[in-house]
Amino acid sequence: MNARVAGLITILAAGVLAPASTTLAAGPSMGPFKPADWASLAQRPDLSGVWENVGAPLNANSAAKTPAAAEKLAKYRAATAAGQIQNVESANCIPPGIPINMAMPYPIELLITPGKVTMIMEAFTQVRHIYTDGRALPEDPDPTYNGTSIGHWEGDALVAETIGFLPETEIAWGLGHSDKLKIVERMRLADPDKLEIQFTITDPAVLTAPWVVKINYKRRRTWGIREYVCAQNNRHNFEASGKTTLDLN
Amino acid sequence: MLSLARTIAIGAGVAVLWTTSVSAHHSYAMFDATKDVTLTGTVKVFEWTNPHVWIRIEVAGANGALEVWGVEGQSPNFLSRRGWSGKTFKAGDKVSIVIHPLKDGAKGGQFVSAVLPNGETKLMTGPSLP
Numbered sequence: 001m002n003a004r005v006a007g008l009i010t011i012l013a014a015g016v017l018a019p020a021s022t023t024l025a026a027g028p029s030m031g032p033f034k035p036a037d038w039a040s041l042a043q044r045p046d047l048s049g050v051w052e053n054v055g056a057p058l059n060a061n062s063a064a065k066t067p068a069a070a071e072k073l074a075k076y077r078a079a080t081a082a083g084q085i086q087n088v089e090s091a092n093c094i095p096p097g098i099p100i101n102m103a104m105p106y107p108i109e110l111l112i113t114p115g116k117v118t119m120i121m122e123a124f125t126q127v128r129h130i131y132t133d134g135r136a137l138p139e140d141p142d143p144t145y146n147g148t149s150i151g152h153w154e155g156d157a158l159v160a161e162t163i164g165f166l167p168e169t170e171i172a173w174g175l176g177h178s179d180k181l182k183i184v185e186r187m188r189l190a191d192p193d194k195l196e197i198q199f200t201i202t203d204p205a206v207l208t209a210p211w212v213v214k215i216n217y218k219r220r221r222t223w224g225i226r227e228y229v230c231a232q233n234n235r236h237n238f239e240a241s242g243k244t245t246l247d248l249n
Numbered sequence: 250m251l252s253l254a255r256t257i258a259i260g261a262g263v264a265v266l267w268t269t270s271v272s273a274h275h276s277y278a279m280f281d282a283t284k285d286v287t288l289t290g291t292v293k294v295f296e297w298t299n300p301h302v303w304i305r306i307e308v309a310g311a312n313g314a315l316e317v318w319g320v321e322g323q324s325p326n327f328l329s330r331r332g333w334s335g336k337t338f339k340a341g342d343k344v345s346i347v348i349h350p351l352k353d354g355a356k357g358g359q360f361v362s363a364v365l366p367n368g369e370t371k372l373m374t375g376p377s378l379p
Contacts, residue, residue, distance in 0.1 A: 081278060
């Protein structure tokens with residue numbers, strides 16, 4: 001084999017193997033992208049589209065909770081059963097964060113572009129930016145409602161890692177978290193119209209073991225994401241004291 | 250009306266069935282889900298808004314005086330995928346609405362079902378449309 005042929009084989013092999021690498025070759029980038037960057041996306045399962053949650057709402061029952069977290073959850077549920085609103089923040093139009101906001105009776109949309117997966121959550125009109133361009137998770141990101149995310153491909157699955165959540169968000173209604181919360185999502189197509197997202201949630205302050213929970217989504221070819229501006233006409237006002245006011249006029 | 254809702258739900262098979270107890274926004278703890286109250290009267294206002302649609306309906310109270318009740322429904326996002334639109338109710342419509350009343354006795358409640366002027370029954374739950 002002469003050097004020229006060997007070189008060609010190397011180039012071809014690199015071309016074939018490039019899509020298997022987890023990220024763009026050049027490292028963190030928001031463009032401009034080259035045709036090869038777009039072409040590499042075609043090698044992946046197409047997760048893009050509008051997806052309806054066809055599972056059930058998240059239920060903290062299946063989570064292995066610390067005694068303190070279990071006690072807090074029991075109080076939350078007892079108070080709710082007694083007629084007191086407990087999810088005060090969301091009732092006042094503050095988004096609940098993930099995974100709750102992905103377990104809503106509202107769809108999500110995934111947009112796959114070079115170096116990034118964008119998730120639009122219809123509930124509360126929230127957007128997640130999952131960087132797949134090779135950057136590392138920051139060590140101490142500013143806390144946000146939906147956290148700070150990076151992602152990479154493992155075979156046919158997009159794996160997203162997220163940290164940095166505001167303390168007022170919850171991992172299930174009535175189940176809070178600490179600043180050690182980490183959420184790993186494995187997103188894959190069970191078939192072209194079925195998206196599975198498996199969440200592995202770890203937080204030593206509230207969970208005694210990783211909580212693994214899966215949500216199934218159905219592709220909705222004719223749907224679009226609608227606007228959801230919660231403050232448009234929120235007639236409820238829930239105060240931290242537990243007092244509820246409702247404007248009926 | 251509840252039995253009708255259940256019949257439709259069972260017929261829906263594998264489709265997810267969000268019940269009236271599920272909301273993105275708040276728990277429905279303030280409504281008494283064990284009670285149904287039927288309001289028959291005239292629609293004053295229909296607000297096709299997030300996070301909830303609101304119907305204000307004028308009905309004859311116990312002493313015959315007219316009173317206005319506020320009825321909360323799901324969101325336009327949820328309902329538009331279940332056959333509702335911003336024109337499902339119009340001011341002046343003569344309708345009958347079943348609600349779960351507020352526990353505190355105020356003149357309001359959660360939408361359960363309605364009979365529209367054309368006789369059609371409208372529910373809030375059930376499977377989403379394609």
